[in-house]
């Protein structure tokens with residue numbers, strides 16, 4: 001898998017609730033935890049549909065017609081967005097009850113649908129509850145993923161009252177979605193002018209957490225990152241640099257499959273050298289490759305019980321629904337040749353003329369897709385704001401709310417110029433909202449509302 005989630009975390013979540021039967025499974029989803037709307041969004045280009053779960057804003061501070069909408073796309077490729085729904089940013093998560101089988105889902109005080117409508121989409125086709133009509137219908141590149149996401153959004157808006165379309169829209173997500181988010185965003189911008197006004201999508205920005213965006217630059221940072229974290233020695237660093245150089249050369253030669261394999265070997269070798277289960281969070285040591293099978297089995301039992309599928313609006317097998325998998329091996333395999341391809345031009349298209357705002361955020365404990373890897377590709381951005389961005393001060397970000405005495409707790413660092421904001425999040429690895437829910441909520445809310453350190457007000461609001 002190109003960019004697996006840290007399964008150690010998933011295991012904690014999905015193993016904890018005791019699922020003894022379908023009655024227990026139904027009890028796991030209190031009524032309030034269910035989506036406002038869920039089901040399937042037809043994607044005409046593929047004669048298929050993508051699964052969605054939509055949660056309306058619970059405590060909006062804007063009139064309904066202008067309350068922003070966030071779309072969440074998961075990484076993997078092939079990881080279901082429901083993992084983030086029920087683990088990171090949805091209104092009810094397993095986190096608070098992770099060790100308590102009587103309270104498996106509990107209200108998430110740091111939900112991203114507090115101020116905004118939140119739409120989870122299982123993409124690419126073949127992921128989660130989005131069954132592919134045939135194996136050949138699974139996309140193999142980001143152009144097709146982007147077409148599908150755009151078509152799904154059109155289907156979503158077509159099924160809502162007309163005023164929904166006017167709501168400011170933000171594409172968000174993490175990890176491997178660092179490619180599909182800019183791809184879908186730039187397609188939306190390119191398509192809008194060709195559409196009648198009432199069919200346009202009001203895209204305002206994209207937010208990417210610990211993303212893989214421009215792999216040829218990112219892959220060249222792993223040796224330094226591990227070395228300066230003290231995880232490998234000088235000789236291991238030189239070995240890793242040789243492997244990186246091979247991955248870069250294969251990428252530059254457009255030998256995609258071999259380049260992807262070279263990167264996988266490099267990451268495997270660094271995991272072996274460091275003894276870490278993954279490089280996604282250097283604070284988490286546990287090797288749970290073997291336990292992943294168990295975690296997936298429990299999660300899959302839950303998400304595949306008839307009651308849970310019905311409650312979430314997922315198709316039954318008799319209706320063409322296929323079994324939910326935490327990560328789809330077929331989707332992962334389909335993107336093998338895509339791994340080293342770049343989405344940097346799509347980010348450039350978003351930034352050109354400040355057509356859309358871009359937020360990049362990474363937990364600093366991620367030795368794979370962390371701030372260093374992001375800085376490496378940002379340096380190569382073709383954008384007229386780049387020099388000013390690179391000279392912009394990096395502000396210390398302290399949390400506004402909740403404890404820490406007079407001064408809020410250290411939450412990270414924020415650098416901003418024009419439409420681009422780059423955030424390094426303190427105390428987090430690959431999955432920022434899972435580790436720092438309060439800070440992540442503050443970040444996304446301030447960024448969407450364009451205020452404080454994350455917004456157009458350079459001085460910040462205290």
Ligand SMILES: *[C@@H]1O[C@H](CO)[C@@H](O)[C@H](O)[C@H]1NC(C)=O
Pocket residue numbers: 047133
């Ligand atoms: C679309 O899918 C339906 C149901 O699977 C099938 O009957 C139909 O022939 C398909 N249409 C095309 C154009 O592939």
Ligand SMILES: *[C@@H]1O[C@H](CO)[C@@H](O)[C@H](O)[C@H]1NC(C)=O
Pocket residue numbers: 098099
């Ligand atoms: C969960 O419970 C187990 C057994 O009581 C305990 O060992 C573990 O530390 C607990 N984990 C958390 C996150 O509370």
Ligand SMILES: *[C@@H]1O[C@H](CO)[C@@H](O)[C@H](O)[C@H]1NC(C)=O
Pocket residue numbers: 100101102103
């Ligand atoms: C587990 O959750 C139930 C229901 O919310 C609660 O009553 C109970 O006190 C919790 N037990 C522990 C050990 O936290």
Ligand SMILES: *[C@@H]1O[C@H](CO)[C@@H](O)[C@H](O)[C@H]1NC(C)=O
Pocket residue numbers: 140141143144
């Ligand atoms: C993406 O995949 C589709 C379907 O296989 C193909 O037609 C298209 O040429 C591919 N696009 C790129 C940019 O590789």
Ligand SMILES: *[C@@H]1O[C@H](CO)[C@@H](O)[C@H](O)[C@H]1NC(C)=O
Pocket residue numbers: 265266268269272
């Ligand atoms: C890492 O260790 C595993 C298990 O011993 C082995 O299968 C794999 O080949 C190693 N990776 C590299 C790149 O040496």
